[in-house]
Structures are given as C-alpha cells and as structure tokens.
Amino acid sequence: MGEFLFQTSYKIIEPNLVINMHFAITTYGSRGDVQPFVSLALGLMDNGHQVTLLAPGNFKEFVNGYGVNFYALHGNIEEIVHSPEGLRVLKTGNTFSLLRYMQKAVRKLQPVINNDILSGCADADVIISSVLCIQWVKAIAEKLNKSWGVIQFQPPTSPTKAFPFVGLNFFNFPNYNLFTYWLLGVINWSLNKREINKFRISLGLKSLKRPTFGSLRSENILNLYCFSQLLIKRPDDWPSNTHITGFMTLADRKTTYVLRQVDEILLRWIEDGEKPVYIGFGSIPIPDPELFSAILIEIIQKNNIRVVLCKGWTILPGIPSHPNLFVLDSVNHEWLLPKCSSAIIHGGAGTLAAVLNAQIPLVIISVFGDQPWWGSIIENKRLGIHIPFKQITTAKILDALYIIQTDEYLNNTRKMGDEIQLENGLQHTVKMLEDYFVAQSL
Structure with missing residues (x-):
C-alpha cells in the first residue's frame, strides 16, 4: 500500500511518529x-x-x-x-x-x-x-x-x-x-x-x-x-x-469465547468424512425457516452432503439428528472455514471476508441490504454463485454447489485469498x- 502521509494546513507528519492514545x-x-x-x-x-x-x-x-x-x-x-x-x-x-x-x-x-x-x-x-x-x-x-x-x-x-x-x-x-x-x-x-x-x-x-x-x-x-x-x-x-x-x-487470534471442547468434537466429525459445506446466516434470522429446514433436510438426507450448520440468530424447526449434519449456535469462522469445502452464507461483509480469507468458494443467499450487492460482485468475479433468498430451491443450491467446485472457481478463490491476505x-x-x-x- 505504501507509506501514507496526512498533510494539514499547518504540519506534515512523519510516517514513523506514533503517540499512544x-x-x-x-x-x-x-x-x-x-x-x-x-x-x-x-x-x-x-x-x-x-x-x-x-x-x-x-x-x-x-x-x-x-x-x-x-x-x-x-x-x-x-x-x-x-x-x-x-x-x-x-x-x-x-x-x-x-x-x-x-x-x-x-x-x-x-x-x-x-x-x-x-x-x-x-x-x-x-x-x-x-x-x-x-x-x-x-x-x-x-x-x-x-x-x-x-x-x-x-x-x-x-x-x-x-x-x-x-x-x-x-x-x-x-x-x-x-x-x-x-x-x-x-x-x-x-x-x-x-x-x-x-x-x-x-x-x-x-x-x-x-x-x-x-x-x-x-x-x-x-x-x-x-x-x-x-x-x-x-x-x-x-x-x-x-x-x-x-x-x-x-x-490467528486466541479467544476464550469459543469452547475448546466443541472444537475438538467438531474436528473429529470433520476428519471422519469428506470436507463439509458450511451454512450460516450469522446475525440475520432466516426469513422462512420452514422452507430452509426442508431444503436442508433434503440436502443432507437425499444427496449425502455433509453440512456444518451455524444457527446464529435463527430458530430452525424440525431439524433432525443426522450423521451428515453438525449443528452449532456460533463458531470461530477463521478456525472452521479452512476445514470446509465451500460455504453458503447470507453475504454480510464480515462473513464474506472470512470465507474469502479461507480460500473456499461460496454461495450467497442474500436477504436484504448490502447482501445482494456483495452477491453480484462475487458472482461477476467467478468466486461464487448468488441466489436471492426469495428464489431458493434445493435444485438451485445443489447446482450452485456443483458449479463452485469446478477448477475455475477453486483457482479463483485460492488466488483471491492469497491477494487479500497480502x-x-x-x-x-x-x-x-x-x-x-x-x-x-x-
């Protein structure tokens, strides 16, 4: 990025001068x-x-x-x-x-x-x-x-x-x-x-x-x-x-907020099969939890896809216990996402940053606000697929998960992750x- 000097009408500040505040x-x-x-x-x-x-x-x-x-x-x-x-x-x-x-x-x-x-x-x-x-x-x-x-x-x-x-x-x-x-x-x-x-x-x-x-x-x-x-x-x-x-x-930041025991149980589950798909809508409750629950059940039961579901602020009814599903209330994205094959998120800037940093492709299911905007940017750059929540179906999500595992998307996300870290x-x-x-x- 180079050195940055702020110049006012009265003074020029040297780049290495720091006062603790x-x-x-x-x-x-x-x-x-x-x-x-x-x-x-x-x-x-x-x-x-x-x-x-x-x-x-x-x-x-x-x-x-x-x-x-x-x-x-x-x-x-x-x-x-x-x-x-x-x-x-x-x-x-x-x-x-x-x-x-x-x-x-x-x-x-x-x-x-x-x-x-x-x-x-x-x-x-x-x-x-x-x-x-x-x-x-x-x-x-x-x-x-x-x-x-x-x-x-x-x-x-x-x-x-x-x-x-x-x-x-x-x-x-x-x-x-x-x-x-x-x-x-x-x-x-x-x-x-x-x-x-x-x-x-x-x-x-x-x-x-x-x-x-x-x-x-x-x-x-x-x-x-x-x-x-x-x-x-x-x-x-x-x-x-x-x-x-x-x-x-x-x-790479340590915290006492995420329970180590949960990490160990989840880690054993991840290592026991193929890399899972991460699904999380963060602090945005899913607008139609019944619809999304039905889609989720179909994905894990009929399509044999392993899923880590972070509920966040969403209450999902009728989610069964299943070997292909691991459910959490909250999680450290920086720890978990690199262990996943892809991510399905709402498209908020914070979660988007964590996914790109983890170098995995994604599906943005946007709900409102800036999410459709980030979704269109991600899709245009061939880093993932954007589906507005009002248009979701099991078929669309499965198609998106298939597309983002192609070499083009995998290579693009690896390159983008490297550049973002730099x-x-x-x-x-x-x-x-x-x-x-x-x-x-x-």
Missing part, C-alpha cells in the same frame, strides 16, 4: 457490526494503544473473550429482530422497510444509548464510529472536544461518479450516481434531523441545518471503508480523507488511524 470504538447492531471492530481493537492494542469497545450489552462475553475492554450500550438487536414485527418485515426482503422498523425500535432506546456513549467516550482521546452511530458520535465528539473518525464495512455512502449507492443501483452513469448519494443524505436527514437536533440542544450545541454525512467531507473527518479493493476499487473522485483499507478478520487490511487501517490522529494531536 486511548481509542473509544462505538458500534451498534449485529455481530457483523461488532466482530471487525474486535480485530481493530486488537491491532491497536498490539501497537500500544488503549481501546474501549462500546457495543450492545449482549456482546460482552464475546468481546471480553478476546481480552478487549468492553463498555455496554443498552439494547439488544437480536431481541429487536426476533420480535413478531421484526420477523414479518424481514420476511418481505425490503431493505428500506427493515431499516425503518429498526430505526423505530432503536429510537425508543436512543436517549439512553447516547448517554452510554457520552459516558463511555469521556476518557478517550479519539472516538471511532460505525456508520449507524455517526450522527450521535458527531455531537458527542463536539461536546467532549474529541477527535473522531468513521469506519464502515457496508457499501460506500461517499459520493462518487463511479457507481451509484447500492440501494439505488437501477442505473449507472455519472450524474445519476452522484444523485443517489445526495438523495441518500436527504432521506437520512429527513428521518433523523428532529431527534439529532434535540440531542444536540440537550448537549448545549447548535442545531444542524444540513445532513451529517456531508460534514465528513467538509470537516475532513477520516472515513475508512474496511473491505478489499480487489472487490471494489477506490474511486478517483473521493476526497483525501476517504479510503478503502482492506478486510479486518480475527485470524493486503493486510488490519495493519493498513491501524496505520491510517495513527497517522491521521497523531496529526490532530500535535
């Missing part, structure tokens, strides 16, 4: 919104920095298992998603409907969450925000007079002529592409401005009149996208504060954070 990393959502930040926390800690990771309280055991200091935020996204209304909206596959529901559900907790963030970041030198917390972290950083930046794992929200925002990718030409990001900002602002300004006033800050996303560029706020440039190339028209740094995974996204992200915030601290 206290980073407060704030995120909210599912495990996919938390796990990459655990990797980042460990990378910063390796360089001598202090880190506090703020996330929903149900991730305390997971985060502490890696030795990372945890600060609990109120609320539990798993419970919100599993409510009758949440499952109903999820089944529609409509991204905007799900986002509206989630926003409505979380809004009741937002004042309490904001107070949590305010307290949890009080002693930090730097605040790092996930995309879902940007508007609140901006206000808190102003109140506390802290430096802050943004790290995102989802599709880019930064305006560019190169491609449209993923939720509005009906066309692809420069003026339309720029329009989609403007529209995204307008919609986001119209839905949140009242609550944002109410919170800002409670902190003694001035109300805002323009969308928060626009301030990232105008205020030169560091904005990093932690996915691979091998999948999405950085647009030439992005400003100097916006970069793509690479995936951050927990490969990117060293964690090291590159940590270096950019250090360079940028050292410049602000001097």
Whole structure:
C-alpha cells in the first residue's frame, strides 16, 4: 500500500511518529457490526494503544473473550429482530422497510444509548464510529472536544461518479450516481434531523441545518471503508480523507469465547468424512425457516452432503439428528472455514471476508441490504454463485454447489485469498488511524 502521509494546513507528519492514545470504538447492531471492530481493537492494542469497545450489552462475553475492554450500550438487536414485527418485515426482503422498523425500535432506546456513549467516550482521546452511530458520535465528539473518525464495512455512502449507492443501483452513469448519494443524505436527514437536533440542544450545541454525512467531507473527518479493493476499487473522485483499507478478520487470534471442547468434537466429525459445506446466516434470522429446514433436510438426507450448520440468530424447526449434519449456535469462522469445502452464507461483509480469507468458494443467499450487492460482485468475479433468498430451491443450491467446485472457481478463490491476505487490511487501517490522529494531536 505504501507509506501514507496526512498533510494539514499547518504540519506534515512523519510516517514513523506514533503517540499512544486511548481509542473509544462505538458500534451498534449485529455481530457483523461488532466482530471487525474486535480485530481493530486488537491491532491497536498490539501497537500500544488503549481501546474501549462500546457495543450492545449482549456482546460482552464475546468481546471480553478476546481480552478487549468492553463498555455496554443498552439494547439488544437480536431481541429487536426476533420480535413478531421484526420477523414479518424481514420476511418481505425490503431493505428500506427493515431499516425503518429498526430505526423505530432503536429510537425508543436512543436517549439512553447516547448517554452510554457520552459516558463511555469521556476518557478517550479519539472516538471511532460505525456508520449507524455517526450522527450521535458527531455531537458527542463536539461536546467532549474529541477527535473522531468513521469506519464502515457496508457499501460506500461517499459520493462518487463511479457507481451509484447500492440501494439505488437501477442505473449507472455519472450524474445519476452522484444523485443517489445526495438523495441518500436527504432521506437520512429527513428521518433523523428532529431527534439529532434535540440531542444536540440537550448537549448545549447548535442545531444542524444540513445532513451529517456531508460534514465528513467538509470537516475532513477520516472515513475508512474496511473491505478489499480487489472487490471494489477506490474511486478517483473521493476526497483525501476517504479510503478503502482492506478486510479486518480475527485470524490467528486466541479467544476464550469459543469452547475448546466443541472444537475438538467438531474436528473429529470433520476428519471422519469428506470436507463439509458450511451454512450460516450469522446475525440475520432466516426469513422462512420452514422452507430452509426442508431444503436442508433434503440436502443432507437425499444427496449425502455433509453440512456444518451455524444457527446464529435463527430458530430452525424440525431439524433432525443426522450423521451428515453438525449443528452449532456460533463458531470461530477463521478456525472452521479452512476445514470446509465451500460455504453458503447470507453475504454480510464480515462473513464474506472470512470465507474469502479461507480460500473456499461460496454461495450467497442474500436477504436484504448490502447482501445482494456483495452477491453480484462475487458472482461477476467467478468466486461464487448468488441466489436471492426469495428464489431458493434445493435444485438451485445443489447446482450452485456443483458449479463452485469446478477448477475455475477453486483457482479463483485460492488466488483471491492469497491477494487479500497480502493486503493486510488490519495493519493498513491501524496505520491510517495513527497517522491521521497523531496529526490532530500535535
């Protein structure tokens, strides 16, 4: 990637100058919104920095298992998603409907969450925000007079002529592409401005009149996208504060969160036959569990395919005990996936990174949000097959599993895995954070 120098109006920072800092990393959502930040926390800690990771309280055991200091935020996204209304909206596959529901559900907790963030970041030198917390972290950083930046794992929200925002990718030409990001900002602002300004006033800050996303560029706020440039190339028209740094995974990191006994039992099962197919939808409940259960049973019983099923946040009815099936509630992807022949996943960025890093081909069964977008990228690059959940059948899944075991897909995934590992996204992200915030601290 080369050395990176941040230049301001007043100073140029030498590349090897590092000052140890206290980073407060704030995120909210599912495990996919938390796990990459655990990797980042460990990378910063390796360089001598202090880190506090703020996330929903149900991730305390997971985060502490890696030795990372945890600060609990109120609320539990798993419970919100599993409510009758949440499952109903999820089944529609409509991204905007799900986002509206989630926003409505979380809004009741937002004042309490904001107070949590305010307290949890009080002693930090730097605040790092996930995309879902940007508007609140901006206000808190102003109140506390802290430096802050943004790290995102989802599709880019930064305006560019190169491609449209993923939720509005009906066309692809420069003026339309720029329009989609403007529209995204307008919609986001119209839905949140009242609550944002109410919170800002409670902190003694001035109300805002323009969308928060626009301030990232105008205020030169560091904005990093932690996915691979091998999948999405950085647009030439992005400003100097916006970069793509690479995936951050927990490969080779030890944790007390995954029970060693479970690993040993699973390892014996894996070694007792052909490499299995991994199936996991992570923190996204499967929209139609009855349908998927029927397909799964047909795959393991009638087609003699061995499957490791990670249930995650999904409740699957009628799954029988069978020699071809090993069921887990959660698992360390970095440990398990290299032992599998392929993977069937929902297509979230975190699990996608783990699969590509494991150098195995995949099938993305997308449900909503950025998943269809990643699915189309993976399919176009001949790394796997994309099937929207609404179109799944046993036959389609079996055909996809057959196709991705051909030499073309196997060679492509091996090569992609090698190149992603060479990117060293964690090291590159940590270096950019250090360079940028050292410049602000001097």
